[in-house]
Amino acid sequence: MPATDIHPNSLGTVHQQSDVAEAETWIDATEQFAEHCAQTVTKLLGESSLYFEQPAFATPQIQLTKFVERLLRQTHTPLSIAVATLTVINWITEDGLCPLASSSPHHLFMGTYRAVLHHALDMRDVDAEWVKFARDLVPLAEVTQMREEVDMMLQTLSERRWAVLSDLVSEDVHNTVNILYNAELLQAKEQEREAEEFLLMEEESVRSGFLVYERDPSSDSPKYDSDDSDDWSDGKDYVSRRDQNLSGQMPSTNYLANRRA
Incomplete structure (x- = not known):
C-alpha cells in the first residue's frame, strides 16, 4: 500500500499471503x-517541554512497570502495538503535545496505547473498560x-508517520498468526503420535x-484385566476418543481466516 493511501483505519492491515515457517517457541516476554x-x-517524558x-x-x-504490564496483559495484543505506542510517545514528547496525557508516564502510556490499539486493530472499546x-x-x-x-x-500525523506505524504493527501481527498456527499444528501432531x-x-x-479379557457380570462389554494396571478402556473406544480429541485440537481454517482478515 503506497504511503499516500495510508489512513488511520488501515493501520495494522495484515498481509494476506501465508508463509510456511518453522514453529518458534512461544515465550512470555510481557x-x-x-x-x-x-x-x-x-x-x-523527562525530555518533553511539558x-x-x-x-x-x-x-x-502504582509502580509504572506493573501498570504497563497489566495493560499489556489485559488487552491480549501483540507487543508490536506497544512498540508503535512508544514511537507515537516519542513524537508527542518531541513536539510537546498532549498536555493532559503528559501528566505522568502512566497517563502517557495508557492514553497513547489505547489510541494506537484502537486504530491498529479497530478495537471496539469504551472508556469504562480502561478504568x-x-x-x-x-x-x-x-x-x-x-x-x-x-x-x-x-489525526494530524503525516502520511509518512502513518506508514511507519502500519509497518510496525502489520509485520508482528502477521508473524504472531504464523507462530500460533504452527505451534498448534505441532501440538496436534505430537498428540496423534x-x-x-x-x-x-x-x-x-x-x-x-x-492383558486378558474378562467379562463384567453386570455388563455385556468386555474389559481388560492385568496384574500391572487397573481398568483398561476398550481399544475401539480409545481410538474413538482419540480421534475426537484430535479433531478438536487441529487449528481450523476459520480461525486463520478470522485472524488474518
Whole structure:
C-alpha cells in the first residue's frame, strides 16, 4: 500500500499471503517488555517541554512497570502495538503535545496505547473498560479526556508517520498468526503420535498375554484385566476418543481466516 493511501483505519492491515515457517517457541516476554516500556516512557517524558509544567492529573499510585504490564496483559495484543505506542510517545514528547496525557508516564502510556490499539486493530472499546484495566487508578473522566486528546493528535500525523506505524504493527501481527498456527499444528501432531504409540503398546500387551479379557457380570462389554494396571478402556473406544480429541485440537481454517482478515 503506497504511503499516500495510508489512513488511520488501515493501520495494522495484515498481509494476506501465508508463509510456511518453522514453529518458534512461544515465550512470555510481557514482563520484560513492560519494564522496557516504563523506562522509555519515563525518559521521553523527562525530555518533553511539558515535563516542568503543572500536571493536570495526579500520578496513579502504582509502580509504572506493573501498570504497563497489566495493560499489556489485559488487552491480549501483540507487543508490536506497544512498540508503535512508544514511537507515537516519542513524537508527542518531541513536539510537546498532549498536555493532559503528559501528566505522568502512566497517563502517557495508557492514553497513547489505547489510541494506537484502537486504530491498529479497530478495537471496539469504551472508556469504562480502561478504568477496569487500570484497576480504577485512573478515573473515568481522565480516561475520556486522554482519549479525545490523543485521538486528535493522531489525526494530524503525516502520511509518512502513518506508514511507519502500519509497518510496525502489520509485520508482528502477521508473524504472531504464523507462530500460533504452527505451534498448534505441532501440538496436534505430537498428540496423534503419542496416541498411536500408546495404542500399539496396548495391542502388543494383548498379543503377549499380559492383558486378558474378562467379562463384567453386570455388563455385556468386555474389559481388560492385568496384574500391572487397573481398568483398561476398550481399544475401539480409545481410538474413538482419540480421534475426537484430535479433531478438536487441529487449528481450523476459520480461525486463520478470522485472524488474518
